[in-house]
Amino acid sequence: GEDVEQSLFLSVREGDSSVINCTYTDSSSTYLYWYKQEPGAGLQLLTYIFSNMDMKQDQRLTVLLNKKDKHLSLRIADTQTGDSAIYFCAEQRNAGNMLTFGGGTRLMVKP
Amino acid sequence: DTGVSQDPRHKITKRGQNVTFRCDPISEHNRLYWYRQTLGQGPEFLTYFQNEAQLEKSRLLSDRFSAERPKGSFSTLEIQRTEQGDSAMYLCASSARTGGYGYTFGSGTRLTVV
Numbered sequence: 001g002e003d004v005e006q007s008l009f010l011s012v013r014e015g016d017s018s019v020i021n022c023t024y025t026d027s028s029s030t031y032l033y034w035y036k037q038e039p040g041a042g043l044q045l046l047t048y049i050f051s052n053m054d055m056k057q058d059q060r061l062t063v064l065l066n067k068k069d070k071h072l073s074l075r076i077a078d079t080q081t082g083d084s085a086i087y088f089c090a091e092q093r094n095a096g097n098m099l100t101f102g103g104g105t106r107l108m109v110k111p
Numbered sequence: 112d113t114g115v116s117q118d119p120r121h122k123i124t125k126r127g128q129n130v131t132f133r134c135d136p137i138s139e140h141n142r143l144y145w146y147r148q149t150l151g152q153g154p155e156f157l158t159y160f161q162n163e164a165q166l167e168k169s170r171l172l173s174d175r176f177s178a179e180r181p182k183g184s185f186s187t188l189e190i191q192r193t194e195q196g197d198s199a200m201y202l203c204a205s206s207a208r209t210g211g212y213g214y215t216f217g218s219g220t221r222l223t224v225v
Contacts (some may be wrong), residue, residue: 004153033214042117042202042218043154088153092214097142097206098167099214101153 004091004102011108018076020105022089025070029091032065033099034074037086046074046087076107084109115217117203123223124193131189132220136205140213143186145178146202148219154202160186193224 003025012018024032030051035043049056049063049072056063062075072089086106090099116135124130136143141162146154157176158168162183171177175193180186190197201220206213 035216040221043204043216045215048214090153097159098144098156098170099146099154100156103151103153 003100004089006087006089006102006105008103009106009108011110012079014079014081014109014111016079018079018083018107018109020074020076020087020089020107022072022074022102023070024072024089024091024100024102026091026093026100027067027070029093031092032063032072033090033092034061034063035088035090035101037088037104043088079107079109081109081111083107115203115205115215117201117217117220119220120218121221121223123225126193126195126224128193129189129191130193130222131187132201132203132222133185133187134203134205134217135185136203137207137215138184140205140207140215141183142206142208143180144204144206145186145188146204146216147172148200148202150199157188190222193222195224198222198224 005023033048034046036046037043047058047061049065060077064073086104088101088104090101118133144159145157148154158178160180163180175191178188204216
């Protein structure tokens with residue numbers, strides 16, 4: 001999805017916080033999602049945020065949304081080796097039900 | 112209900128053959144979506160159904176691709192005359208509403224065209 005961009009790779013040490021960033025282009029997006037994908041598996045929905053919110057916290061996950069800059073971030077607190085995976089952000093626009101995905105950020109957690 | 116089921120998990124086929132994949136959505140979900148994911152990329156939307164009606168199919172990659180959801184429950188995605196470029200993961204998702212936690216993906220069908 002060229003309309004949604006993410007950095008390719010992030011490496012952190014176990015116990016540190018991870019921040020994965022995403023930019024999108026459509027200001028009419030209603031929901032923004034974060035999915036996790038482990039090797040050979042489907043997509044696991046981690047969390048989502050509605051466009052009228054600035055922040056959402058869910059246990060170790062914090063999502064921040066800056067609508068002015070069309071910037072979305074996912075913070076994972078106390079990152080564990082089991083968090084190693086590819087993380088995708090996705091936007092859902094008003095016009096339809098499809099999701100537009102970014103290219104994914106590979107998170108590597110070192111022990 | 113254990114979530115969105117896809118069958119088969121893996122399919123290897125020879126170029127030129129037809130293949131069909133099946134998706135069983137979460138039972139109370141009336142919307143069903145198909146995506147394709149190639150290696151190193153995010154999923155790309157193909158088509159979606161609300162009940163048995165196919166409401167968006169302009170994103171299907173060519174006229175070799177078709178999808179059905181005859182009774183508003185399970186769906187099939189068919190690729191005719193497969194090409195090597197069709198090798199990818201084909202993902203199905205379902206939802207009961209337009210956003211939020213209802214949007215659930217299956218584990219996918221990995222297609223390899225040799």
